[in-house]
Amino acid sequence: MPNPALLQSLLPHTPIRVLEETASTNLDARRWLQDGAAHGSLVAADRQTAGRGRLGRSFASADGGLYMSVVIKSDLPAGVLTTLCAVAVRRAIKKLTGKNADIKWVNDLQIDGKKICGILCEGVWQGDRPLGVIAGIGLNICQREFPEALRDIAASLYPDGHSPVESARFCAAIWQEIFGLLPEAPGHMEEYRLACVTLGRRVYWENAAGRHAGIARDVDDTGALIIDTAEGTVALAAGEVSVRPFDD
C-alpha cells in the first residue's frame, strides 16, 4: 500500500487515511467529509473491492494501482475540477516518470491510446447545503493484467509489474498538483486543451435524443466539449464520446 509514513512526510500538514483494501476511497472520503473532514483530506488505498467509475460503471481496482480520493471544498463546477485533476495527474506522471500522457475528454488519461487513469468527481451535500467535492483518481501504475473486457483499452505505466516510483510519491505529487492548480482555476484549461487528444477528432455520442456525430473543436472553461455538427454547435457538459463510429 502507499507507504503511510512516506506519504505523511511528503504531505506533512494533510489529514491522511491509508488503507490496504477498501470498497471505494470515494465512499470513504464522502463519509469522512460528512463527519467533518478538512479541505485537502486524503484517502489512499492499494486496492478497491467496489471501485466506482463514471456513468454508474465500476472501476477495476486491483493491486498495482493507486486509488485515492481528496476532499475539495470549492464552489467550482465538477467539470472544472475534473479537468483540473486530469492536468494534475498528467503533470505528476511527467515529473515522476518522464512519460507524456494524453487526455481523452473528459476524465481519462491515456498512453498510446490506452487508459492509464480515470477520475471521478462527486459532490457531497447535507440536505441542500453543499459540503464539498470528492475527487477520486485511479492510476494504473504497474498492473500486469487487466480483466478480459479491459485488455485492449487499459494499460499501466509499468506493464512489466515493476515501478521504480513508490505509489506514495505518485499520491503526494498528484495531491500537490491539484492544490497548486486550484487557486488559479480555470487557469489549467489551456494546458488541458493542449493535452486533449479528443480535439480535432470526429466524435460520436448517444443520448436520449438519439445518435450524433461531429468534430470536437474546443473544451470551454467549464470543461464542456464544444462539437460542430451538421445541425450546429453543441456543448456537451457530461457523458462520453467515442472516436469510433457506431457499429450498425
Ligand code: BTN
Ligand atoms: C472512470 O474512469 O470512470 C472514473 C474512475 C475513477 C476511479 C477512482 S479510484 C479512486 C476513487 N474511488 C472510486 O471508487 N473511484 C475513484
